[in-house]
Amino acid sequence: MSVSLFYFVAFLTIFFALLVIFSKNPVHSVLYLIVTFFTFTLHYIMLNAQFLAIVNFIVYMGAIMVLFLFVLMLLNLNEGSIGSKSNLLKMVGVIAGMCLVITLVGSVKALNASDPLVLQTQDLGLVKNLGKVLFSKFLLPFEISSILLLSAMVGAVLLAKKDIKQG
Amino acid sequence: MELAFIIEKFGLILVIFLVSLTIAAYSTLAERKIAGFLQDRVGPNRAGPGGMFQPLADGLKMFFKEEIIPTDSSKALFILGPSLALFTSFLGSAVIPWGQDVEIFGRQVSLQITDINVGILYIFGVVSLGVYGIMIGGWASNNKFSLMGAVRAASQSISYEIPMGLSIIALLMLTNTLSMKEIAEQQHGFNWNVFYQPVGFLIFLICSFAETNRTPFDLPECETELVGGYHTEYSGFKMGAFMFAEYLNMFLASAVMSTLYFGGYNYPGMDFVNELLGPLFGPLIGMGVLILKIFAFIFLFMWVRWTVPRFRYDQLMNLGWKILIPLAIANIVITGIVITLIDKL
Amino acid sequence: MNFWERLYLPAIFQGMGITFKHMFKKKETIFYPEFEREFSENWRGMHSLKRDEEGRERCTACGLCALSCPAEAITMIAAERQKGEETLYREEKYAAVYEINMLRCIFCGLCEEACPKEAIYLDGPIVPADYLRKDFIYGKDKLVEESMKVQQN
Numbered sequence: 015m016s017v018s019l020f021y022f023v024a025f026l027t028i029f030f031a032l033l034v035i036f037s038k039n040p041v042h043s044v045l046y047l048i049v050t051f052f053t054f055t056l057h058y059i060m061l062n063a064q065f066l067a068i069v070n071f072i073v074y075m076g077a078i079m080v081l082f083l084f085v086l087m088l089l090n091l092n093e094g095s096i097g098s099k100s101n102l103l104k105m106v107g108v109i110a111g112m113c114l115v116i117t118l119v120g121s122v123k124a125l126n127a128s129d130p131l132v133l134q135t136q137d138l139g140l141v142k143n144l145g146k147v148l149f150s151k152f153l154l155p156f157e158i159s160s161i162l163l164l165s166a167m168v169g170a171v172l173l174a175k176k177d178i179k180q181g
Numbered sequence: 182m183e184l185a186f187i188i189e190k191f192g193l194i195l196v197i198f199l200v201s202l203t204i205a206a207y208s209t210l211a212e213r214k215i216a217g218f219l220q221d222r223v224g225p226n227r228a229g230p231g232g233m234f235q236p237l238a239d240g241l242k243m244f245f246k247e248e249i250i251p252t253d254s255s256k257a258l259f260i261l262g263p264s265l266a267l268f269t270s271f272l273g274s275a276v277i278p279w280g281q282d283v284e285i286f287g288r289q290v291s292l293q294i295t296d297i298n299v300g301i302l303y304i305f306g307v308v309s310l311g312v313y314g315i316m317i318g319g320w321a322s323n324n325k326f327s328l329m330g331a332v333r334a335a336s337q338s339i340s341y342e343i344p345m346g347l348s349i350i351a352l353l354m355l356t357n358t359l360s361m362k363e364i365a366e367q368q369h370g371f372n373w374n375v376f377y378q379p380v381g382f383l384i385f386l387i388c389s390f391a392e393t394n395r396t397p398f399d400l401p402e403c404e405t406e407l408v409g410g411y412h413t414e415y416s417g418f419k420m421g422a423f424m425f426a427e428y429l430n431m432f433l434a435s436a437v438m439s440t441l442y443f444g445g446y447n448y449p450g451m452d453f454v455n456e457l458l459g460p461l462f463g464p465l466i467g468m469g470v471l472i473l474k475i476f477a478f479i480f481l482f483m484w485v486r487w488t489v490p491r492f493r494y495d496q497l498m499n500l501g502w503k504i505l506i507p508l509a510i511a512n513i514v515i516t517g518i519v520i521t522l523i524d525k526l
Numbered sequence: 527m528n529f530w531e532r533l534y535l536p537a538i539f540q541g542m543g544i545t546f547k548h549m550f551k552k553k554e555t556i557f558y559p560e561f562e563r564e565f566s567e568n569w570r571g572m573h574s575l576k577r578d579e580e581g582r583e584r585c586t587a588c589g590l591c592a593l594s595c596p597a598e599a600i601t602m603i604a605a606e607r608q609k610g611e612e613t614l615y616r617e618e619k620y621a622a623v624y625e626i627n628m629l630r631c632i633f634c635g636l637c638e639e640a641c642p643k644e645a646i647y648l649d650g651p652i653v654p655a656d657y658l659r660k661d662f663i664y665g666k667d668k669l670v671e672e673s674m675k676v677q678q679n
Binding site for chain 2: 039041045048064065068069071072075076077080081083084087088140141
Binding site for chain 2: 538541542544545546549551552553554
């Protein structure tokens, strides 16, 4: 039951991810990307990681993709406005893509996939357990990542602020 | 998954669906009536006694109007927009606890469709999804005014989601749970959260006005600047879907506010009433109290709409980013300090 | 502005108080088809073509009203009075067709002032609503005052 469900959702994920790439209109692309993120949410729910699922839902679908859509709507890109790429560019793209595939395959092989330890703690994804783990075992990485976000925020504010001397 | 369970849930979903539809439909009448009363008029009073059938007449009119799809619009997205807006506004009521458990034929029946342990976040997610309907509809219309309305809706909803989330965090520090059911249970009797989180409630209230695109935050559809905003090109039933979604969102926001801050189905003296009326009618009275609270909030929404003028766009952004967010963060810090002090003492 | 005023909330609550008070005030609505607001002395409503003391139409179809009309709402066709029609028309010339387009009329009252025979007055009620544009072109059947005999009966 759950395995076939997983394959179904995984198929949907890949299908919509491909549509993101192949659709000519950038706004359609973004909409397909939103659906792709929604299938990610489904994956998280199947892994019993409710908190991650809902955070993925809020942050990616509800905020980041809205901003993507926002920018694309303002840019007013239409079909064909991107234009065709030169052959050299295509070659470079193919090589870069192959490199990425090789890296991914290598890293998947290096990893021991499907670690049964993860599945033994069924309730790991629930808010309480996740919070306890984050604030005890992984406290340092958690705080460091929050500092990273803070510095990014300060940087964004600095960039957005008008230069008083010139303005 | 026994059969009785499925029937029970299905019945509950159907009832809540119909109730929210009816309330949303009659909100349109209530809006016009209240607007009339506040302006020394009487409002619609011709269709049926006191205008009771006005929503029916309006709905029929919407249904029989010509559906215009602009030639240069992208057709599928043009239809998807209002459908999505309507759909997402229905989703939220799934995690609202409408009452205590009821006993029917010896079975404990929960008056909540589902109690997921991230209930508040779920509502938050559904609300943030609601803006897609407006954005897609506005963009697909292929009209500058619609696009401007869509862009405004997007930036406004993102800006006000942040203080809304922060005000909820302060509440969660008190309740220690994300489940709507447990939050409602904790406010037993008159132990309502609004007494502990008045500032948080105020921020949440202002943000829910912004999230539902109600005046004074109705810039996505402000007539004086944008014709009709995101629904400029819409007509007939699709236009009705947008309107309906707005009223449904208002209903949902009222329900969430009553549950989070005003005790949901709890009221002073509920234990006495429950003992008096037994396990079936006692909780139903609680449900009635919750619905009364929701009506009070809907009235507040309308009252504010017909009192306060619309914000200018930079004022809106200033209020969101420079006032509400710092205020919400200060609220979190103060709440944290107080909780720690109480724990220490 | 001090802090309290910058908060805006007191001002908003004050405004909401004012609107709330209005909920219980007397409603100003007059339910139109059943009740009508009292008209003033110089109210200009629907036109009527007058008759003289003997019940004859006063209009002589001079066309001054049509000429003075800024909205060009009035058209008329004149005809000569035949033998035996002296009881119907006062002057030797009369308006066989007299039409006012109520959609064009702006109720300015210039026709009233232009008329040398005191034949047209804007002393009627509000022009009623209708469904078709052609129904707003009022002919003599709607404009001419009822004759004395009919009124007396």
